[in-house]
Amino acid sequence: MSVIVLVEHTEGNIKKKSLEAVQYAAGIAQKTGTTVSAVVLGTLADSEMESLGQYGAQKVLHVADARLDELHARAYTSALLTAAQKEGSKIIIALHDINGRAVAPRLSAKLKAGLVAGALSYPDLDKGFVIKKAVFSGKAFAFVDITSDLKVITLMPNTFQLNKGEGKATIEKLDVNFGDKDFGVKVKEVNKIKGEIPLADAQLVVSGGRGMKGPENWGLIEDLAKELGAGTACSRPVADAHWRPHHEHVGQTGGTVRPNLYIAVGISGAIQHLAGVNGSKTIVVINKDPEAPFFKAANYGVVGDALEILPRLTEAVKKLKAKS
Amino acid sequence: MKILVCISQVPDTSTKIVLKDNNTAINNQGVTYVINPYDEWYALVRALELKEAGIASDIHLITVGKADTEPVIRKALALGGDEAIRIDADSHDPYETANYIAEYAKTAGYDLILCGKESIDYNNGAVGAMLAELLDTDYIGFATDIQVDGNTATVKREIEGGEETDTCSLPIVIACQKGVAEARIPNMRGIMAARTRPLKVVAPAAVGSVTEILSYELPPAKAGIKMVSPDNMDELVELLHAEAKVI
Ligand SMILES: Cc1cc2nc3c(=O)[nH]c(=O)nc-3n(C[C@H](O)[C@H](O)[C@H](O)COP(=O)(O)OP(=O)(O)OC[C@H]3O[C@@H](n4cnc5c(N)ncnc54)[C@H](O)[C@@H]3O)c2cc1C
Ligand SMILES: Nc1ncnc2c1ncn2[C@@H]1O[C@H](COP(=O)(O)O)[C@@H](O)[C@H]1O
Numbered sequence: 001m002s003v004i005v006l007v008e009h010t011e012g013n014i015k016k017k018s019l020e021a022v023q024y025a026a027g028i029a030q031k032t033g034t035t036v037s038a039v040v041l042g043t044l045a046d047s048e049m050e051s052l053g054q055y056g057a058q059k060v061l062h063v064a065d066a067r068l069d070e071l072h073a074r075a076y077t078s079a080l081l082t083a084a085q086k087e088g089s090k091i092i093i094a095l096h097d098i099n100g101r102a103v104a105p106r107l108s109a110k111l112k113a114g115l116v117a118g119a120l121s122y123p124d125l126d127k128g129f130v131i132k133k134a135v136f137s138g139k140a141f142a143f144v145d146i147t148s149d150l151k152v153i154t155l156m157p158n159t160f161q162l163n164k165g166e167g168k169a170t171i172e173k174l175d176v177n178f179g180d181k182d183f184g185v186k187v188k189e190v191n192k193i194k195g196e197i198p199l200a201d202a203q204l205v206v207s208g209g210r211g212m213k214g215p216e217n218w219g220l221i222e223d224l225a226k227e228l229g230a231g232t233a234c235s236r237p238v239a240d241a242h243w244r245p246h247h248e249h250v251g252q253t254g255g256t257v258r259p260n261l262y263i264a265v266g267i268s269g270a271i272q273h274l275a276g277v278n279g280s281k282t283i284v285v286i287n288k289d290p291e292a293p294f295f296k297a298a299n300y301g302v303v304g305d306a307l308e309i310l311p312r313l314t315e316a317v318k319k320l321k322a323k324s
Numbered sequence: 325m326k327i328l329v330c331i332s333q334v335p336d337t338s339t340k341i342v343l344k345d346n347n348t349a350i351n352n353q354g355v356t357y358v359i360n361p362y363d364e365w366y367a368l369v370r371a372l373e374l375k376e377a378g379i380a381s382d383i384h385l386i387t388v389g390k391a392d393t394e395p396v397i398r399k400a401l402a403l404g405g406d407e408a409i410r411i412d413a414d415s416h417d418p419y420e421t422a423n424y425i426a427e428y429a430k431t432a433g434y435d436l437i438l439c440g441k442e443s444i445d446y447n448n449g450a451v452g453a454m455l456a457e458l459l460d461t462d463y464i465g466f467a468t469d470i471q472v473d474g475n476t477a478t479v480k481r482e483i484e485g486g487e488e489t490d491t492c493s494l495p496i497v498i499a500c501q502k503g504v505a506e507a508r509i510p511n512m513r514g515i516m517a518a519r520t521r522p523l524k525v526v527a528p529a530a531v532g533s534v535t536e537i538l539s540y541e542l543p544p545a546k547a548g549i550k551m552v553s554p555d556n557m558d559e560l561v562e563l564l565h566a567e568a569k570v571i
């Protein structure tokens with residue numbers, strides 16, 4: 001009956017957002033009177049898996065097949081199905097990220113289980129199994145009741161604060177009968193941009209718009225981002241003009257970010273741009289036009305020339321870091 | 325090669341959302357509907373390019389929606405496509421939508437099914453992978469480039485902090501995003517031709533419902549902005565550190 005949660009790891013470490021997912025699973029397990037079985041796929045040290053106990057997992061089901069170090073959505077699906085069957089689980093949790101979004105819908109279709117994609121709350125059990133999620137790109141929220149017996153949830157990363165507790169999960173090996181179809185997609189080439197913080201998971205983001213005037217000024221954005229340990233993003237016209245790579249484009253038709261801090265520099269704040277950033281906890285807007293619509297969505301505002309303000313801001317961050 | 329493109333109708337990107345009926349529904353009065361940008365700009369256009377390159381033979385467009393979605397599917401046909409199918413159902417649940425499309429697709433035998441990364445109304449990003457499961461095929465999401473050679477698709481897709489190139493044999497379902505194609509604007513000839521292209525209406529298969537939206541809520545207004553002098557970035561940093569606690 002335990003709650004199943006898929007755990008992602010990279011370079012030997014469990015991803016922070018997967019700790020959030022395990023903690024979320026533990027919260028649901030507590031509400032429904034059961035325990036958490038975390039599913040780890042691929043190569044990972046026992047000590048790392050045991051540490052999931054600190055976030056509420058009683059058990060880790062480990063499929064130690066090195067092919068699973070890379071995403072193979074069908075193999076991941078098979079592994080989770082095997083785990084759920086073994087445990088008699090009714091609730092399966094993954095993250096609302098690239099991997100989770102390849103796997104969770106498959107589980108939902110296979111198990112005839114209702115899916116909430118991008119959960120922002122624990123289920124409200126008084127009203128059924130009701131979970132809050134963003135709709136219309138953050139312009140509204142919906143309260144979705146999963147009415148099927150089996151339930152699949154993808155949790156939005158960076159939604160809940162982590163609370164580390166005590167505990168050590170026990171590790172069980174899980175055998176899965178993989179078929180050829182499970183590895184039908186062949187990975188030919190992987191290109192990771194060195195040192196880059198994946199934007200979707202960034203806690204801090206510095207983003208530039210047309211007000212930055214041209215690509216030659218982006219050093220100012222990068223300096224600030226580097227000082228903060230932030231990811232960099234941009235508005236759509238900036239990517240369209242090839243001032244910045246396409247994957248940095250955020251908004252309705254680009255990527256979505258939900259950082260703790262979003263610093264928007266020289267961006268007007270069009271509704272399509274806001275749609276990709278309105279999940280940010282704190283928004284700082286730097287714009288020379290006091291009437292820029294972005295100020296309405298901001299927590300802190302600075303009116304002035306970005307090219308002059310950015311170096312000062314970077315200096316101020318440096319000073320803070322030197323103090324602490 | 326036969327391609328099926330999944331087309332979803334969504335409110336225009338500039339729509340302000342207004343609730344009605346005690347917050348249990350979206351007020352669609354005055355809302356303009358468009359083709360979901362990912363479906364139009366990337367999935368549909370890439371399908372058309374593959375046909376123009378002589379790789380694809382037939383392109384079918386499918387939408388799950390009631391009669392009021394027909395103008396939007398006609399708009400899609402004006403860009404191109406040989407025929408359109410409308411499954412006559414109102415669905416906001418990806419499980420239902422995917423099952424309706426899968427039931428139809430099973431009878432038609434498509435080699436490639438293209439959909440968008442996500443629909444910008446309910447933001448699930450789920451229909452594509454569900455379709456793949458229901459049709460027992462592979463699925464690649466977040467695609468940024470799609471090439472087809474014989475029975476093999478070569479697909480670039482976004483991964484965390486980079487990009488990966490995959491190959492897979494057909495049939496396959498691929499969810500498209502920026503990079504896959506360049507957006508096009510329909511021309512007069514296309515608009516005229518679209519009127520004569522077949523638009524088939526199909527009754528939905530019996531699919532049980534697994535979720536229900538009970539109510540909606542609008543985000544709370546921001547509590548008010550604090551302005552900081554451009555000459556005092558130390559103050560801004562202090563606020564972010566001590567007040568907002570984000571750095
Ligand atoms: C269907 C559709 C989808 C779209 N999707 C997206 C999307 O996903 N993402 C997106 O971003 N946009 C999207 N857009 C475009 C969007 O409507 C805006 O046009 C765009 O966001 C504007 O980008 P910007 O703010 O960088 O540029 P502008 O609107 O030109 O704004 C530049 C800002 O910089 C300020 N500025 C100028 N000089 C300085 C200076 N020296 N210092 C400080 N500030 C300065 C100006 O006051 C202005 O506010 C979409 C549009 C449509 C129609
Ligand atoms: N009602 C629908 N009719 C046809 N295709 C749809 C429909 N809803 C979603 N899709 C397709 O599935 C993709 C992902 O949608 P979603 O899972 O709703 O975010 C969309 O980009 C469309 O290609």
